[in-house]
Amino acid sequence: MLRVMNGDPAAYNTLFVRHKVGVWSFVRRLNRIEALAEEAFQETWLKVFRSRVTYKAGSKFRSWVFTIAANTSRDLKRRESRRIETVEMVREPPAPSKTMGDEAKILSAIDQLSDTLREPFILGALQGFDHNEIAEVLGISPSNARARMSRARATLRENLSQSGLGDES
């Protein structure tokens, strides 16, 4: 990252190659509209360069780039919702139904979570962040991150049970 801050394009490309899958996976799950996810992805990487002045040496680049991705997704969704509402109501994701495949049901149940719960859940369950990292990315306390993960799991369990899917525990 220090090389990026010095304007080294090769270093920037290295970071992109290393983290592009994780960032894409994250913004794709945060944004129900694929075009919005693509915009968030691209804007995130541009902000990595534009915002290199705010990077703290020694901190984890992964946490920093996910913070940018989360903020960018929120901004885009706010902007998009204002724009779309003038034309049509924002489409809510379909609720998991019994005719869906198991994976689709699970994804749909995750999409049903509110942003407040979905963000920490995706970071924890799909990206492998611990509570401290989730807290850092979302700008909340670790205990809050833990509480949100717990609530996300409880809500997810409820969503899944309505579609006939649930764990045995």
Place this chain on the structure above:
Amino acid sequence: MSTQALLTYLLNGESPATPAQIEQTQLVFGEGGPPEHLISSTMKAMSAEIGSHQQTPPIALIKRKNSVNRLWIGGAIALAAAMLLQVDIGDVETTPHTIPHTVQTENFTPKGAEASAPEVSLELAVLSRGSNVERFSSEQTYGLGDSVFFRAGSNSSADVALFHIEMGEVTTLIETTLEQGETDLAIGDAPAQWLFEAGDEDALFLLVSLPSGTSVDRVTQTLNDTLRDGGGDLCESLRMIGCQCDDRAVMVSTE
């Protein structure tokens, strides 16, 4: 990973998950990488972005910091430094210094809510460990005992402020009025000097020209907002409120 195993992990797993769990979960959900067209367009946009900044000096890290009292004036060291600056400055190698061409603005009519401020430039003169002035530089790593002086340029008379940004904290160092041309920033009659001390972090010095009616507080607020929102081009943010600015990054090594 079976559906039941996946559900058990998603609903009961504790963070952090193992890499194997993460990998398997992503496989189940078909979490491949971004589409090829997106990779391509993003890399093109990145190249364009980097290209547009090639003439911008490297920008230093920013960290939070409380100490702001090292900008000092007066005293024997400052006077000695000032003398060294005056004596040696003609011999040192300097980076090309460009003051934007002067524009006669008397007949211009400001458009929009705010008239744009004069364009400014900032150069740093380095006094290395109290001994000699080494260079004007924007890509220098500074150490304990080094200090820098500030040479400002403006294409017309301008109210300016010099900011220091370190660890995300914005501090106003100097507020003054520049005449057209180059000026060594001073406080009173003595040249302003920043001395690097133990615990200093990489930082950014930012010279901002203020359009009429724009306060330093508003500039500070804009900088804080930009930093809080994840950064971005600080000068670009300031241009949105009619300011012009130039920045110089300093890398600090206090080992």
